[in-house]
Amino acid sequence: MELSLETYGFPSGYFVIKNIATNRLLDVQSNGVEDGTGLILWPENESSLVEDMRRPEANNQVFFIDIYGALCSRSSGHAIDIENDRLVLRHRRPITHPCPNAFSHPLPRFSYDPETQHINITFEVDPTYPNSGNRATAIGNWKDKGYFVTALPLRKSRTMMDNASEMFSNAITSPLSLFGSGGHSGPPKGARPNDIFETGEFDLMENEILETDRSEEGEVDDSPERYRPVRMVGLTKEDECIIGDKARKRAQWVVVPIKPVRNRRIVSGGSTKSK
CATH class of the missing domain: 2.80.10.50 (Trefoil (Acidic Fibroblast Growth Factor, subunit A))
Structure with missing residues (x-):
């Protein structure tokens, strides 16, 4: 060399x-x-x-x-x-x-x-x-x-209180969500990578989100x-x-x-x- x-x-x-x-x-x-x-x-x-x-x-x-x-x-x-x-x-x-x-x-x-x-x-x-x-x-x-x-x-780690608060907030807006809507085997159609990461429907790590797909929420650094x-x-x-x-x-x-x-x-x- x-x-x-x-x-x-x-x-x-x-x-x-x-x-x-x-x-x-x-x-x-x-x-x-x-x-x-x-x-x-x-x-x-x-x-x-x-x-x-x-x-x-x-x-x-x-x-x-x-x-x-x-x-x-x-x-x-x-x-x-x-x-x-x-x-x-x-x-x-x-x-x-x-x-x-x-x-x-x-x-x-x-x-x-x-x-x-x-x-x-x-x-x-x-x-x-x-x-x-x-x-x-x-x-x-x-x-x-x-x-x-x-x-x-x-992002800062989510706590049990964060998850519970989100679950009850979703239950208020959509009561059936507490008991499961049935038939949902994946993320909503058209879901962005950051949406999937936040909802936990896929185990998508922050560093696996493409820069071109990162939303404003995905830029939060707290x-x-x-x-x-x-x-x-x-x-x-x-x-x-x-x-x-x-x-x-x-x-x-x-x-x-x-x-x-x-x-x-x-x-x-x-x-x-x-x-």
Whole structure:
């Protein structure tokens, strides 16, 4: 493999990656180092952006582009890969056949576009690895899609009181609903993914809702949890035209370099002062 001195829009050296919509940083979950450890969004652990003033424990929120052009975590040194649309740590792996496959494949290329503030992902091969027997998740030709990193909203968990209140509210408007209407074996015709998720008629997880199908209610982000999920999304050009403003903001990032030393400026009398 040839060495690359290209940083693909990211700064050279170390940097942190902040999501604009959530004001949280990209973070290696629980500061893990094992293969497949997931990345999440988490509040900032260290406010200083000066190398010698930062706590080493915050390095799981620090990243860099290595000499091969891979996006890597500073805390473990491992590259970032995509696994079932999740961002995960990936050790270097031996070649196994048929190659490429879900275990052994070229790493995706992450690049940052400061104009759109997108973190784009480029694959050399189909990221579903259909030849290895995995279920294909992409619809249509994978090359027709643009792949990028986005945050996901997180709803607070429903309580028993929430469910009871909703049940009795429905019973008031439709008394037969308490006893079952009979013959309903699936969601109402024309139900949106968010409707199905809210009613519980299908076990549809929040991260399984397509960005193009996410309603205003599906954009609610009211969980008291400190973390937020982060995922890869693949959209065609037509899809990108119809997603909402909130979805666009969730896919925007600010990349902030970490300074190797404190800046010094000249003050009166010829002395220097750090800042």
